[in-house]
Amino acid sequence: MPDPSPTPSRTPSTQDRAPRVVDIQLDRKSPVPLYFQISEPIAEAILNGELPVGTRLEDELSMAKRLAVSRPTARQALQRLVDRGLLTRRRGVGTLVSPTRVRRPMELTSLHSDLESAGHKVSTEVLDHDEHPADAAEATSLEVAEGTPIVRLSRLRTADGEPIAVLTNLIPADICPSREALSAGGLYDLLRAEQIIPTTAHQTIGARPATAPEARMLGEKRGAALLTATRTTYDTSGRVIEYGTHVYRASRYSFTTTLFST
Incomplete structure (x- = not known):
């Protein structure tokens, strides 16, 4: 009787790989809370690259047992890292190291060029060019x-394979770049190449929950927090x-600015 056909091999998924454990030494006599003593070594391992993006960590139950702390203490330590954007919890998968958060200065620049300058791999999908x-x-x-x-223009901007923002613009038709050009470059960079120089702008920053279509495009749950920016730009x-x-996805994106006293 012939041998049965071998089972095709497959690439191990995140769930197949054993969770990573960070060596943590607790000082139970220290005034520093235990949850903080747990979260900081994990944060350091993430920020220095020891724990790459997508690494699955042990769950709070295993962590509590290994470190001889209460489960609420372990949960608080992990939640602190989730709140900082360093970890993500996914149902059925576990706790994973999050992709790098994008931080953008509040300047009159193109998001595309800002992301590239920060070392991100950028792509753009033009959703509408009407x-x-x-x-x-x-x-x-x-x-x-x-x-x-x-022209009413809508684009989905991605950094390192992660959707970051949905950008919607109204532009005078006589100066609007083509769909093809906008798929490859930033709006302001394309305008500057035609000697149309963005000089000043009025901008309002806010926040609101994601709609169902926005959540699908950005890989978030409906109602997840989004940052909003409304801008009028002048030449x-x-x-x-x-x-x-x-x-913008609040879980992956933030604005930064410098303040001065007068």
Whole structure:
């Protein structure tokens, strides 16, 4: 009787691999809380690359037993790292090291070039590139006459394979880059290449829950926190060159700014 066919080999999944354990030495006489003594060595191992993105860690029950602490203490230590964006909890998978969080300075620059400058691998999917006459609301946003040809542009921006933002813009049709160009470069960089220089902008930062479509595009749960940015940008002549309404994953993205006293 012939031997049965061998079972095809497969690449081990995250669930197949044994969880990583970080060596942690607790000082029970120290005034430093135990959960903090647990979370900090794990954070250091993540930040120095010892625990790469996607590494699965032991669960709170195993951690509590190994370190002889209560389960709530282990849970608090892991939750602190989740809150910092260093760990992610996935149902049926466990606790994983999160992708690097994107931090962007609040400057008049392209998200595409900011991400590349920070060492991220960037890609863009153009979801919509629709030229049409401006309605009343769009005309007000761009400070043009109603009926002026404009483009409504929507893009999904990805960094290191992780969706980061959905960018929606209104742009005068006579200066809007092509769909193909926007798939490969940042809006402001493309405008500057045509001597259309973004000079000043009014921007409002906010936050709100993700809608169902946004959650699907960004890999989040419906109702997850999103950062929002609404921006009107002007060129050197004072013309509005774009009006943007953008949403960013709060779990993967933050704005930074420098403040000065007067």
